[in-house]
Amino acid sequence: MTGPDAQGHDTTRHTSAADYTQRLILALRLHEVPGDRIGEIVAEVQSHVADTGEDPVDAFGSPRAYAASLVDEHRPSAWWTTALTVAASGLAGWLLAQGMFNVALGTRTWGQPGWVWIGLALVIGIPGGFAVWRRSTRVRDPRTGEDLAPFTAGGLLALIGTPVVLVLAAVVAIRISS
């Protein structure tokens, strides 16, 4: 298992273990494999490659092919649940923005105050948000309990902060112009 490549394999496709890990996590994410299971699969690959000294591509195939070979364990959710989640998120986002404008400017939409629209947005948006959160569970390394693909605090801040800043800026702009 050591020494130069006797079989004349193409050495240009030699993959670093870290690069293989990242590509495998992404491929498994696309197949909607739960985070804990992704952590198990990745740890198995790393442990096996460390024992054998093999190239991960030689031992397990390309990340995409290996991920595809594992999908029979996990049935991805039906297309309509994805469509429903996207539609509900869009509607909830629009209602939330509308409600926030109403509250900030002291106006009403279709005769209802902003709090009604914000409440409706939460009722519609929370189930969809829960579905997205379930898919995006952390990829936990079973050996150490640490995140294999950590979600940075800066990324989370940008995700939540951007819409809030946009709405506030719009409110300020409307206040100034009127």
Place this chain on the structure above:
Amino acid sequence: MDATETTPGPPPSEWLRAVLSLAVLAIVAEEETYGYVVTQRLLAAGLGPVKGGTLYPVLKRLEAAGHVTSSWREGVNGPGRKFYAATEPGRAHLAERTAAWTHFTEQAASLLPIGRSTT
């Protein structure tokens, strides 16, 4: 391990596919061990090199069936290893399938021209 001069090469892959799960269960039932050792035992038994990409899905299916349990252990140096051990239902399944396999191969052998038409 009574290897003669006429030892054939590795078995056809479809035969291996049929017996791999049972062979892996037998290895794990003998002693709690990890993936790399399982591949080495398979190789030593003449079942050919089995890739990690083939072995770990087999172990996962055995685990899902309740025949095997697994746990991560700290490595001496380097990353930890996942150890596999056979459960009681796994051992019962192994005994049952071993008997069925023996019966099956005897039946198949009775049909083959063993010792009849050489040359």
